[in-house]
Amino acid sequence: MSTSSPSSSAARRSRTIDVRVSSPAPIGYDYTCASGERRFASPSAAARFAVSHAAGLDWPDITVTITHTPVSDGADDVCVSGTAGEIACALAAIPAYSAGVRTARIPAPGYLRAAVDGVALPIQWQGGVGPDGRVSAEAGVDVRVLSTRPDPLPNSTVLLGQWAPDLAHRLAHDLARSITERSGQRTPATVTHLPDQGRYEITHSDPVSDTDAAAVVRYIRITRLRANLAALDPVADADCAVGLAAELHVLESYSRRVPSTDDRTVR
Structure with missing residues (x-):
């Protein structure tokens, strides 16, 4: 039997997640060109749209901003930037967005x-x-043709x-x-x-850029650091935990930045 009140159920239904995918404006302009903006009800759907849309942009510097209204449990507001592959890896490292990244639809090479x-x-x-x-x-x-890429980058099918x-x-x-x-x-x-x-299914490995390959390595290291930190004793292993936490912070910050109140600002 559910014990939630009508008001709390309505609050859950009213939660929204806004996703904005943008890329820099051409040289000579002082604003950022918005490439896509949508509203979703789940972090997974939001991440799927963000990665799919970013992959469709032929640009090496893309910014994805995800904003929750009101603040959602387990999925904070986030702003990531870089190539589409870097964005996919950065979002996949956040548990709430991981599943959506892997099911994104990206163009065939x-x-x-x-x-x-x-x-x-x-x-x-x-x-x-x-x-x-x-x-x-x-x-x-x-x-059909299946193009595979290193996890967590999504595969694609033609x-x-x-x-x-x-x-x-x-x-x-x-x-x-x-x-x-x-x-x-x-x-x-x-x-x-x-x-x-x-x-008939044709399967091949799609080569990724050095930048995206480095992002995959960071993603793997982030997941391992989190697992190691979770296994440490907070008292007996305090010194080791501090070092691992510092490395984790650096890796997580590589493609992430604090969401701006004005996304038109060119970085």
Whole structure:
């Protein structure tokens, strides 16, 4: 039986989370160009939007501001800045936002789109597939590409539709070779046939920038430091705890800053 009063239930329902994603204005302007602003009811949805929107911006310096009204338990106001990857790692290090980061929808890498255009279109026309993408004869096999990235950066999936079985087999293997060549990765893209699901799945590792790779390393270190601090005795291990806490503070502050009352201020 619930013991919450109608007023407390209404307060929970009225809680909102405002998310603002912005990037610097072009040189010569003294304001910041807002790129997206939305309101959500949960930290997970807020983080999903923030990372998805940031990943869609072709800019290395993005700022995400998340504001709770009223202040929410377990999820404080936060302001993070950097590349989309740095923002994802910084938000993932905050438990309330972690799940939303991993389910964000981010664009496929450019070389993958080029590989799809170079491989799929010729097969499409040679195989008798109409311009609307539907199989004209024997239909039924789905083809998709999964681009994986180091945790906590979100993966991405490209759906290529349904193809006749022989065309799907050819498309999957030809596309895997093209992705490997275009991405420059030493590990080749792999093709998995899932006949019970009627699908070919191409999986490849999407290379990340040095900046984003460093952000992933910071995220891993932050999670380990928190686990180590939680395991220490506050009295017997006080000296060790101070050192770990200081390192944790530095790492957490790398991409985070105090939310400003005026987000138009250029940093």
